[in-house]
Amino acid sequence: MSIRVGPGDLAKYPFLNEAGEYLRQSGFGWDELEKPEMKEIIDTAASRIAAGTAGQVNDSLERYEKEILVFLVSLILVKSISIEPVLKKYSLSEARRAEKFLTEDLKKQTDPQKRALFAKIFEDLFSLKIDVAENGRLFKVKVTDYLRRSSHFHEQEWRMINRLVSRGFVFLDADEVVRLVRNELAILIHDRVAKMNIPQMPAAIRQKADELRAELAPKVQYRAQAVTEYPPCIKHALEVMGRAENLPHSARVMLATYLLAVGKPVDEVVEVFKNAPDFNEKITRYQVEHLAGTKGSRVKYSVPSCDKLRTENLCFATGDCAGIINPMQFGRKRA
Amino acid sequence: MNDKNQEIVRGAFREYYFKHSSQVEMPQDIAHREFGYMHLAAGMTRHLSFKSRGEVMAGLVREVPSDVYCSNAIYRFPTLPMNEKQWQGADLIFDIDGKDLDLPCVPSHTYRVCASCKHVSPPSEKEYACLSCASKKAEHVSIPCSRCIDGSKKEAKRLIDFLIEDLGINKSSIRLYFSGNNGFHFHIDDESYRPLDSPARSDLVGYLSGIGLMAESIGVRKSPGSDLAFVKFPKGGLDYGWRKKIADRLKIDATSAIKLSNRIKEKGFSAFKSEVDSMAREAGVRIDPQVTTDVHRVFRMPGTLNSKSGLTKKRCDIDQIDSFDPFQEACLLGDSKIKVHLKTPVKFSLKGESFRISKESAELPAFAAVYLICKGLADAS
Numbered sequence: 001m002s003i004r005v006g007p008g009d010l011a012k013y014p015f016l017n018e019a020g021e022y023l024r025q026s027g028f029g030w031d032e033l034e035k036p037e038m039k040e041i042i043d044t045a046a047s048r049i050a051a052g053t054a055g056q057v058n059d060s061l062e063r064y065e066k067e068i069l070v071f072l073v074s075l076i077l078v079k080s081i082s083i084e085p086v087l088k089k090y091s092l093s094e095a096r097r098a099e100k101f102l103t104e105d106l107k108k109q110t111d112p113q114k115r116a117l118f119a120k121i122f123e124d125l126f127s128l129k130i131d132v133a134e135n136g137r138l139f140k141v142k143v144t145d146y147l148r149r150s151s152h153f154h155e156q157e158w159r160m161i162n163r164l165v166s167r168g169f170v171f172l173d174a175d176e177v178v179r180l181v182r183n184e185l186a187i188l189i190h191d192r193v194a195k196m197n198i199p200q201m202p203a204a205i206r207q208k209a210d211e212l213r214a215e216l217a218p219k220v221q222y223r224a225q226a227v228t229e230y231p232p233c234i235k236h237a238l239e240v241m242g243r244a245e246n247l248p249h250s251a252r253v254m255l256a257t258y259l260l261a262v263g264k265p266v267d268e269v270v271e272v273f274k275n276a277p278d279f280n281e282k283i284t285r286y287q288v289e290h291l292a293g294t295k296g297s298r299v300k301y302s303v304p305s306c307d308k309l310r311t312e313n314l315c316f317a318t319g320d321c322a323g324i325i326n327p328m329q330f331g332r333k334r335a
Numbered sequence: 336m337n338d339k340n341q342e343i344v345r346g347a348f349r350e351y352y353f354k355h356s357s358q359v360e361m362p363q364d365i366a367h368r369e370f371g372y373m374h375l376a377a378g379m380t381r382h383l384s385f386k387s388r389g390e391v392m393a394g395l396v397r398e399v400p401s402d403v404y405c406s407n408a409i410y411r412f413p414t415l416p417m418n419e420k421q422w423q424g425a426d427l428i429f430d431i432d433g434k435d436l437d438l439p440c441v442p443s444h445t446y447r448v449c450a451s452c453k454h455v456s457p458p459s460e461k462e463y464a465c466l467s468c469a470s471k472k473a474e475h476v477s478i479p480c481s482r483c484i485d486g487s488k489k490e491a492k493r494l495i496d497f498l499i500e501d502l503g504i505n506k507s508s509i510r511l512y513f514s515g516n517n518g519f520h521f522h523i524d525d526e527s528y529r530p531l532d533s534p535a536r537s538d539l540v541g542y543l544s545g546i547g548l549m550a551e552s553i554g555v556r557k558s559p560g561s562d563l564a565f566v567k568f569p570k571g572g573l574d575y576g577w578r579k580k581i582a583d584r585l586k587i588d589a590t591s592a593i594k595l596s597n598r599i600k601e602k603g604f605s606a607f608k609s610e611v612d613s614m615a616r617e618a619g620v621r622i623d624p625q626v627t628t629d630v631h632r633v634f635r636m637p638g639t640l641n642s643k644s645g646l647t648k649k650r651c652d653i654d655q656i657d658s659f660d661p662f663q664e665a666c667l668l669g670d671s672k673i674k675v676h677l678k679t680p681v682k683f684s685l686k687g688e689s690f691r692i693s694k695e696s697a698e699l700p701a702f703a704a705v706y707l708i709c710k711g712l713a714d715a716s
Contacts, residue, residue, distance in 0.1 A: 161541055
């Protein structure tokens with residue numbers, strides 16, 4: 001069966017290669033961006049970038065000729081603004097917009113033509129093979145394809161143990177399949193902007209980009225505050241040490257990397273371990289210095305992630321841990 | 336290990352690598368693996384590379400390492416420092432270690448070697464204090480018994496079931512080995528797992544170990560503002576994977592929403608949540624999370640000797656796991672007579688022979704003498 005990407009699909013998915021092909025065929029050139037009738041396109045693109053940077057997702061759908069141009073102009077504008085957090089937030093908002101359309105379309109998967117189109121989008125853009133499950137209500141992806149993506153999500157519900165798994169496949173509904181590739185979609189858009197090479201920026205774009213830069217730059221800067229309290233995993237480890245009980249190696253690594261990361265000097269960190277039943281100052285000092293990157297491999301070790309600590313049974317999360325993925329983020333707030 | 340002990344162990348190990356070279360299994364892509372040796376004298380050499388089986392075997396007979404390791408990873412440049420090796424992927428591996436299973440038999444065959452004076456105390460239920468110098472710090476040395484091996488086998492069988500039923504791995508892609516001391520190692524020949532990074536493997540470990548299962552994933556959600564819950568079973572049903580495992584333990588199926596709801600009403604959601612969490616941990620496999628998540632690990636090479644025992648990391652057919660006796664099949668050292676001085680009375684079985692020695696010195700077949708020397712319970716005399 002041949003797969004045809006129609007104009008309606010291009011409006012929703014302007015990042016597909018077919019959209020570029022459409023522009024080439026229509027004979028579109030850079031100089032057209034200077035034309036007065038392009039002002040509306042440039043303004044729409046600018047407002048989408050501003051909304052995207054503010055975390056909003058635009059799901060309005062114009063006719064496809066306009067959508068493709070708005071997408072192209074947005075990319076050029078973001079490139080021209082050249083502030084990394086703006087690019088990141090814009091890419092994510094575009095990804096979420098596409099995610100919404102993809103989910104809707106995927107739910108209509110009874111149409112074989114549509115089903116083939118989506119299988120093609122997933123395979124072409126993300127090398128992800130999706131199949132409809134035998135019961136016809138869910139989709140299935142290979143365990144390894146799932147793990148490669150889900151392991152970077154923070155929500156507990158994405159851990160594979162909370163999924164339906166059988167015979168090498170993870171079963172997902174339409175929303176979940178699309179959520180699985182959202183980050184890659186954002187990366188795809190991010191990379192497309194990053195690799196863009198614009199020989200000469202049209203004046204109309206330059207001017208709009210300057211305005212946007214002045215408006216957005218202060219909004220994306222933030223400063224982290226100092227840690228006010230230890231996270232529960234660290235507190236627990238310190239309590240065990242305080243009771244002179246044995247702490248597993250992995251917990252010692254967590255404790256030492258954390259204390260080093262919050263700026264404690266090596267001497268002070270070594271002191272914390274002096275209660276350990278098997279304490280040997282020379283060995284402890286070497287190991288702490290190794291973690292600090294001053295001995296051995298000279299690589300400074302980072303604090304293990306919450307995910308890793310959960311797997312090692314070292315996580316004692318409380319409500320205050322909501323939304324963090326590393327103990328280092330505990331208690332930090334945006335100023 | 337003192338010089339005399341080293342000489343005995345080296346002789347026995349060299350003879351093994353000479354006579355039983357066919358036992359040593361080479362990895363795929365041999366030239367792109369990192370090899371490592373642990374030395375009998377002490378210390379370790381890593382970042383070694385070999386191009387062929389012949390080179391590996393020549394190295395083993397020449398160097399006689401106490402332990403031989405090979406990376407699960409494939410590198411473009413295996414001999415360069417870690418950050419320059421250029422990682423290309425790593426085989427999926429698992430380690431089930433008998434000592435992590437908290438088996439009740441362990442204290443009855445665990446000897447304590449004093450950290451200060453090296454005096455060996457025989458197994459005892461009493462709180463440890465060295466009989467010679469009263470120190471309380473000791474290294475624990477276990478002579479695993481058949482119950483330990485049965486415990487590890489039980490975990491191994493559970494893992495095999497997960498690998499086939501849930502992960503869809505072909506039975507023929509699963510290689511199972513006795514570790515050479517007190518556990519089992521798994522090597523999975525499935526290339527689709529090779530590219531997985533450490534977080535992905537960590538998620539897989541969580542899955543297999545039963546860590547992090549939410550009550551929500553079987554359709555039980557907390558009612559806001561109370562300790563009650565409502566039940567709506569998931570779209571995919573309760574027939575596979577963890578959902579099935581938990582449903583079976585709760586004795587429910589897709590028609591039991593009301594039954595489950597009543598049960599939660601009695602205990603409250605929090606209690607139900609912890610019940611599900613403990614059920615999952617109990618049904619999970621006890622694998623070493625570090626081994627599976629480390630994508631730069633050097634792992635004991637199949638068919639080589641383990642210096643904790645002198646036994647071989649021996650292949651075990653997964654269909655024959657019940658009848659596999661590692662103390663018989665993995666004991667491949669010679670049987671020339673060696674005189675040893677025993678530090679404590681011992682009892683153990685190897686190669687179908689039971690040893691119960693209470694004398695201070697004895698003449699034993701090499702496999703038994705090396706076993707005790709490796710365990711630190713005897714010295715060559």
